[in-house]
Amino acid sequence: MEYFVQQLINGVTLGSIYGLIAIGYTMVYGIIGMINFAHGDIFMVSAFIALTVFLIMLAIGVTALPLILLAVLIISMIFTSVWGWTVERMAYRPLRGSFRLAPLITAIGMSITLQNFVQLTQGARVKPLPPQITGGITLMQGDAETGSIVVQLSYMQIIIIVTTVVLMAGFSMLISKTSLGRAQRACEQDAKMASLLGVNVDRTISLTFVMGAALAAVAGVMFLLYYGVIDFYIGFIAGVKAFTAAVLGGIGSLPGAMLGGLAIGLIETFWSGYFSVEYKDVAAFSILAITLIFLPSGLLGKPEVEKV
Amino acid sequence: MSASIKDNVSEPGRWDESPVLTVENLTMRFGGLVAVDDLSFNVGRGDITALIGPNGAGKTTVFNCVTGFYKPTEGRIIMRHGSAISDAEVRKLTESGEQSMSTAEGAIFLLERMPDFCISRDAKVARTFQNIRLFGGMTVLENLLVAQHNALMAASGFTIGGIFNLPGFRKARQKSIDKAVYWLEHIRLKERADEPAAALPYGDQRRLEIARAMCTDPQLLCLDEPAAGLNPRESSELNELLQFIRSEAGTSVLLIEHDMGVVMEISDHVVVLDYGEKISDGSADYVRNDPSVIAAYLGVEDEEVAEAEAEAAAAAAAAAAAASAAGQTMSGGEPAGEQETKP
Numbered sequence: 001m002e003y004f005v006q007q008l009i010n011g012v013t014l015g016s017i018y019g020l021i022a023i024g025y026t027m028v029y030g031i032i033g034m035i036n037f038a039h040g041d042i043f044m045v046s047a048f049i050a051l052t053v054f055l056i057m058l059a060i061g062v063t064a065l066p067l068i069l070l071a072v073l074i075i076s077m078i079f080t081s082v083w084g085w086t087v088e089r090m091a092y093r094p095l096r097g098s099f100r101l102a103p104l105i106t107a108i109g110m111s112i113t114l115q116n117f118v119q120l121t122q123g124a125r126v127k128p129l130p131p132q133i134t135g136g137i138t139l140m141q142g143d144a145e146t147g148s149i150v151v152q153l154s155y156m157q158i159i160i161i162v163t164t165v166v167l168m169a170g171f172s173m174l175i176s177k178t179s180l181g182r183a184q185r186a187c188e189q190d191a192k193m194a195s196l197l198g199v200n201v202d203r204t205i206s207l208t209f210v211m212g213a214a215l216a217a218v219a220g221v222m223f224l225l226y227y228g229v230i231d232f233y234i235g236f237i238a239g240v241k242a243f244t245a246a247v248l249g250g251i252g253s254l255p256g257a258m259l260g261g262l263a264i265g266l267i268e269t270f271w272s273g274y275f276s277v278e279y280k281d282v283a284a285f286s287i288l289a290i291t292l293i294f295l296p297s298g299l300l301g302k303p304e305v306e307k308v
Numbered sequence: 309m310s311a312s313i314k315d316n317v318s319e320p321g322r323w324d325e326s327p328v329l330t331v332e333n334l335t336m337r338f339g340g341l342v343a344v345d346d347l348s349f350n351v352g353r354g355d356i357t358a359l360i361g362p363n364g365a366g367k368t369t370v371f372n373c374v375t376g377f378y379k380p381t382e383g384r385i386i387m388r389h390g391s392a393i394s395d396a397e398v399r400k401l402t403e404s405g406e407q408s409m410s411t412a413e414g415a416i417f418l419l420e421r422m423p424d425f426c427i428s429r430d431a432k433v434a435r436t437f438q439n440i441r442l443f444g445g446m447t448v449l450e451n452l453l454v455a456q457h458n459a460l461m462a463a464s465g466f467t468i469g470g471i472f473n474l475p476g477f478r479k480a481r482q483k484s485i486d487k488a489v490y491w492l493e494h495i496r497l498k499e500r501a502d503e504p505a506a507a508l509p510y511g512d513q514r515r516l517e518i519a520r521a522m523c524t525d526p527q528l529l530c531l532d533e534p535a536a537g538l539n540p541r542e543s544s545e546l547n548e549l550l551q552f553i554r555s556e557a558g559t560s561v562l563l564i565e566h567d568m569g570v571v572m573e574i575s576d577h578v579v580v581l582d583y584g585e586k587i588s589d590g591s592a593d594y595v596r597n598d599p600s601v602i603a604a605y606l607g608v609e610d611e612e613v614a615e616a617e618a619e620a621a622a623a624a625a626a627a628a629a630a631a632s633a634a635g636q637t638m639s640g641g642e643p644a645g646e647q648e649t650k651p
Contacts, residue, residue: 179460198429
C-alpha cells in the first residue's frame with residue numbers, strides 16, 4: 001500500500017512535467033496541423049537557460065532561495081518564449097501554405113539544430129545542480145516489522161504539482177475566456193475566415209508558439225530542480241514522451257494533453273516500480289498502441305473531420 | 309467628385325457622386341484564363357449594390373480581389389471612408405506606394421495593396437461566402453465576439469488584463485457582448501446565444517454570418533449569394549435584415565445574388581458581368597430593360613417571345629403561300645411549314 005502511494009506521487013509528478021510539454025505539441029497541432037518536433041528541444045533549451053540564470057544569480061550574490069527560484073522561472077519563461085517565437089518565425093512561417101510534410105521535416109531539422117547548438121556551446125557533459133529544495137512531508141511512517149516503507153511527499157513534488165495545476169487552470173481560462181484564446185480557437189477551425197474578420201492569423205500562431213514555449217520553460221525549470229542533472233539530449237526523450245502523451249490524450253485537445261501526460265507518467269513509474277525499469281518505455285508505448293487501436297483519436301480527441 | 313465611370317454600358321447615377329468603393333480597371337488572370345477583364349464600377353455610399361451575372365461571370369473573383377483573397381493582376385480598388393475625398397488625394401496615395409492615407413475628409417485605402425486581415429481591421433470591409441463559414445464548434449455568441457477580436461485584444465492589454473479580469477477589460481467585454489446581443493436580437497437568435505453555431509438551422513446560420521460580419525463595424529459589407537438555399541420566408545427575412553443594415557447601421561452593401569426577386573426588390577444599383585466583362589451598370593430598372601442584359605442573362609422576355617412567335621408564324625404563312633403558289637402538293641407543304649416555324 002505504502003509502496004503504491006509513493007509510486008502514485010512520483011507518477012503524478014513526472015506526469016505533470018510531461019503534461020506541460022505535451023500542451024505545446026497539442027496546441028501547435030491544433031492551430032496549424034503540424035507536429036513541432038523541435039518542441040522537446042525548446043524544453044531542453046529552457047532547462048539550460050534556467051541553470052544559467054541560477055548560476056548568474058548565485059554569482060551576483062543573491063542568496064534568498066525563493067527570490068532566486070522566482071527569477072529563474074520568470075527569466076527562463078521569457079527567454080524560452082523568445083526561442084519559441086524565433087523558431088516559428090524563421091523555420092515555419094516561410095513554409096506556411098506549402099505541403100504538409102515540409103514544416104514537419106523542418107521541425108526535425110530544427111530539433112537537430114537546437115541539440116547541436118547546445119552541445120557545442122554548453123558541452124556534451126551532463127550539468128549537475130545540487131538539490132535546492134530538500135525535505136518533505138512524511139505521509140506514512142515505515143514499519144520495519146511489516147517491511148513497509150516511508151511514504152514521502154517532497155516539497156519539490158508539491159511545488160511541481162501545484163504549479164502545474166495553477167498553470168493549467170490559468171491556461172484553460174486563457175483559451176476559453178480571453179480574446180486571444182477565442183482567436184486561437186477560431187484560427188483552428190477556419191484560419192482564412194478568422195483573418196477576414198480582422199484576426200491577425202500569423203500573430204495568433206506566433207503567440208501559440210510563445211505560450212507553448214513558456215509552458216515548456218516551466219517544465220524545464222521543474223525538471224532541472226527535480227532531477228538535478230541536464231544535458232543536451234533531455235529534450236529528445238522528454239519530447240517523444242510528451243508527444244506520446246499528446247497523442248494518447250487526443251492530439252489537439254488541451255485536457256487530453258494533460259490527461260495523456262499523467263497517464264504516461266503513471267504508466268512509466270508503476271511499470272518501473274513493479275516490473276522493470278528497463279522496459280518502462282516499452283510499457284508506455286504499448287499502452288499508446290493499444291489505446292489507439294480502440295480509440296483512434298485518443299482518449300479525449302475529436303474524430304478528424306476533413307475540412308473542405 | 310468626378311468618379312463616374314465613362315463607358316458605353318453605364319448609366320450615371322448617384323453612386324458616382326460619393327462612392328464608398330471604386331473598382332478601377334480590375335483585371336484578374338489565372339494563367340491564360342481572364343476571369344475579370346478591365347472592370348470598373350462604383351459602389352455608392354449607403355447603397356445596396358448588386359453584382360449579378362451568369363455562373364462563371366467572375367463575380368466571386370471580384371469579391372476575392374476586393375477582400376484580399378487574391379492580388380489582382382491589374383487595377384486599383386479604392387475604399388473611401390469619407391464622402392468628400394478628392395481624386396487628387398487618391399492620386400497622391402497611389403503615387404506614394406503606401407497602402408492607406410488619412411486625410412482631413414477621412415481615410416483612403418488601396419485594397420489591392422493590403423493583406424486580408426488589414427482589409428477587415430482597417431479598411432472596414434467585411435464579407436461572407438457562398439458556403440457558410442461559421443466557426444461551428446464555437447457558440448453563437450463567441451462567433452460574434454471573434455469578429456470584435458481587435459478591440460477586445462487591445463482592451464485586454466494583449467491578454468494580460470484578460471487573464472486577471474481587469475476592469476478595463478471587463479468594460480470592453482461588456483461592450484462587445486452588448487453589441488453582439490444587439491445583432492442577435494435583430495436576427496432573432498438571442499435565445500440561442502450559447503448553443504454551438506453548427507446546431508442552428510441553415511437560414512439562421514446565414515443570418516448569423518451577416519451579423520458576425522456586421523460586428524466588425526464594416527463600412528462596406530460584401531455578401532456572396534446570401535439568399536442561396538433559403539426558402540421564401542427566410543429570403544424575405546434576409547431582405548429585411550439587409551434593409552435594416554443599410555438604413556440603421558449606415559453600412560453600404562455589395563452583394564452577389566442569383567435570386568432576381570431579391571436583387572430587383574432591394575438594390576439601388578446593379579452591375580452586370582458576363583465573361584468577366586461589365587455589360588451593364590445602372591439602376592434596377594435600367595438594367596432590367598437593357599437588351600444586352602436580357603440577351604446574356606435574364607433570357608428572352610415574354611413579350612419578345614410573343615413577338616418572335618408572331619414573326620415566325622408570319623414567315624410560315626408566307627412560306628406556305630409561296631409553296632402553294634409554286635403549285636406544290638398539300639402533303640409536302642404542311643411539314644415544311646412546321647419546320648420553318650420551330651426555330
